[in-house]
Amino acid sequence: xxxxxxxxxxxxxxxxxxxxxDGRREATMERVAIIGASMSEFGQRDAWIRELLAEAGxxxxxxxxxxxxxxxxxxxxxxxxxxxxxxxxxxxxxAHDLAAVPAYTARIDQTSSSGGAGVYAAWQSVASGASxxxxxxxxxxxxxxxxxxxxxxxxxxxxxxxxxxxxxxPSFAGLTARHYLETFDAPRESLAEVAVKNHRNGVDNPxxxxxxxxxxxxxxxxxxVADPLRLYDFCPITDGSSxxxxxxxxxxxxxxxxxxxxxxxxxxxxxxxxxERADPTTMGGVVNSAETAYEMADADPGDVDVAELHDxxxxxxxxxxxxLGFFEKGEGWKAAQEGVTARDGDLPINTSGGLKSKGHxxxxxxxxxxxxxxxxxxxxxxxxxxxxxxGLACNVGGFGNCVTTTILEAR
Amino acid sequence: xxxxxxxxxxxxxxxxxxxxxxGNPATxxxxxxxxxxxxxxxxxxxxxxLTYPAHPIGPDGEEPVETVDLSEHTATVxxxxxxxxxxxxxxxxxxxxxxxxxxxxxxxxxxxxxxxDEVETGDEVRPVYCEELRDPDAGIREPxxxxxxxxxxxxx
Numbered sequence: 001x002x003x004x005x006x007x008x009x010x011x012x013x014x015x016x017x018x019x020x021x022d023g024r025r026e027a028t029m030e031r032v033a034i035i036g037a038s039m040s041e042f043g044q045r046d047a048w049i050r051e052l053l054a055e056a057g058x059x060x061x062x063x064x065x066x067x068x069x070x071x072x073x074x075x076x077x078x079x080x081x082x083x084x085x086x087x088x089x090x091x092x093x094x095a096h097d098l099a100a101v102p103a104y105t106a107r108i109d110q111t112s113s114s115g116g117a118g119v120y121a122a123w124q125s126v127a128s129g130a131s132x133x134x135x136x137x138x139x140x141x142x143x144x145x146x147x148x149x150x151x152x153x154x155x156x157x158x159x160x161x162x163x164x165x166x167x168x169x170p171s172f173a174g175l176t177a178r179h180y181l182e183t184f185d186a187p188r189e190s191l192a193e194v195a196v197k198n199h200r201n202g203v204d205n206p207x208x209x210x211x212x213x214x215x216x217x218x219x220x221x222x223x224x225v226a227d228p229l230r231l232y233d234f235c236p237i238t239d240g241s242s243x244x245x246x247x248x249x250x251x252x253x254x255x256x257x258x259x260x261x262x263x264x265x266x267x268x269x270x271x272x273x274x275x276e277r278a279d280p281t282t283m284g285g286v287v288n289s290a291e292t293a294y295e296m297a298d299a300d301p302g303d304v305d306v307a308e309l310h311d312x313x314x315x316x317x318x319x320x321x322x323x324l325g326f327f328e329k330g331e332g333w334k335a336a337q338e339g340v341t342a343r344d345g346d347l348p349i350n351t352s353g354g355l356k357s358k359g360h361x362x363x364x365x366x367x368x369x370x371x372x373x374x375x376x377x378x379x380x381x382x383x384x385x386x387x388x389x390x391g392l393a394c395n396v397g398g399f400g401n402c403v404t405t406t407i408l409e410a411r
Numbered sequence: 412x413x414x415x416x417x418x419x420x421x422x423x424x425x426x427x428x429x430x431x432x433x434g435n436p437a438t439x440x441x442x443x444x445x446x447x448x449x450x451x452x453x454x455x456x457x458x459x460x461l462t463y464p465a466h467p468i469g470p471d472g473e474e475p476v477e478t479v480d481l482s483e484h485t486a487t488v489x490x491x492x493x494x495x496x497x498x499x500x501x502x503x504x505x506x507x508x509x510x511x512x513x514x515x516x517x518x519x520x521x522x523x524x525x526x527x528d529e530v531e532t533g534d535e536v537r538p539v540y541c542e543e544l545r546d547p548d549a550g551i552r553e554p555x556x557x558x559x560x561x562x563x564x565x566x567x
Binding site: 166 | 462463464489490492493494495497498499500501502505507508509520521522523524532544545550551552556557558559560561
């Protein structure tokens with residue numbers, strides 16, 4: 001509470017009930033609104049990490065019409081600016097570049113789910129009453145590194161017994177895809193449907209790295225990367241940034257007539273050593289984070305109108321769509337093949353183009369997923385718009401090691 | 412499990428020095444004698460469960476009570492892949508598998524390189540010692556922070 005109290009801006013209602021063991025969450029939490037959002041162009045950029053962060057941060061404040069000196073907390077979601085670029089201390093650098101000093105600041109690293117973890121930290125700062133205006137900026141600069149080097153930076157999250165064998169995130173995907181296809185008798189073609197769908201969606205996203213359609217045959221004939229997965233089963237290496245501005249709902253009304261509410265959010269982990277999981281086709285972090293988010297939102301999977309899932313690899317869209325409760329275990333591939341998850345289907349998934357087409361700048365990804373859901377529930381997604389009052393974003397770090405699930409509703 | 416399976420030595424990963432644990436690739440001419448090979452060390456916990464690698468606290472919330480050398484057992488391939496895009500210092504292509512050992516009725520899984528891609532899910536494999544699985548000096552990880560030798564899996 002220190003920052004908020006120092007500014008003299010804590011709503012006493014936020015604090016009441018702090019000593020009540022039961023229902024403490026409901027008693028103490030302010031409803032958290034998102035009043036601004038931005039996303040830079042994803043792809044191969046000339047800009048370095050500081051410039052990428054400042055670009056999205058500035059655009060987000062402009063989007064909401066909020067001055068930088070109103071920001072109490074500033075979070076930067078980023079996995080590895082030190083390893084990629086030799087630039088550390090990026091939260092303070094961004095606070096200075098945005099003239100947001102003396103805002104409290106911190107870097108949130110949770111590998112590929114840094115963005116989702118940033119959303120969680122930003123939500124927490126407002127829900128707790130510690131901040132009345134929190135800016136979250138996610139970003140990563142990667143493309144100056146070779147694919148081999150970037151893969152190694154990401155693979156450095158693995159346990160020593162994995163790393164010494166040369167295990168990478170793509171190889172985990174190959175291992176899991178083979179097991180999924182064999183266990184559920186799913187056709188290899190069903191994975192290609194995910195790539196084709198997400199590339200189609202990305203055509204209409206002006207921020208996406210790839211804005212071109214691909215055919216099922218192109219996906220199936222592309223070079224093998226981690227058997228049975230091929231090039232078009234994988235997201236690219238990407239530079240980019242994205243930002244969200246969060247505040248209590250009472251403050252949101254001062255700035256905007258239309259805003260989104262974070263009605264549910266949950267974060268969870270699974271084992272660090274991937275092969276120790278009893279069922280390789282289930283991501284426990286997705287199951288547990290979603291359970292928390294659904295409970296908080298008083299919602300169930302059937303209430304979700306649109307979802308952004310972490311399709312770093314096509315197989316992950318199946319796993320998450322099942323672990324989030326959208327489809328029965330082993331049935332996610334059928335939904336993709338039958339068009340259920342297409343933009344005009346019953347449950348559109350990855351209307352943004354997903355990581356597959358939009359790109360995957362690690363720390364920016366989880367923020368950009370929520371950006372897409374924010375646009376969807378506010379009816380501002382342009383040609384990508386689907387009928388949506390409630391949307392869900394699921395951001396996965398490692399190979400399901402850390403997960404944040406966020407539910408937004410329009411107000 | 413038999414007494415031959417158990418060791419009082421620390422589980423793999425706790426030493427972190429390949430020069431003392433697994434022989435020196437720079438000076439050793441070939442595979443070390445059996446006695447020189449480190450264990451493929453799984454940990455057993457009070458409830459009987461096993462993990463590879465060992466953890467300070469096991470799934471049952473208790474500390475491990477003994478070490479089991481999986482290199483003396485065969486395993487079954489749960490799933491496998493061949494990765495063609497490998498990071499610095501890693502062989503290309505890199506055949507990998509998740510395998511499951513059955514130690515007197517208790518399952519424990521491991522991941523590791525395969526000696527070949529001539530393998531199918533369900534095949535039986537045996538661990539084969541390798542002094543250096545990837546070049547410790549080529550990747551991002553500090554070479555002294557972990558071991559680089561270990562076991563590949565070969566179809567029986």
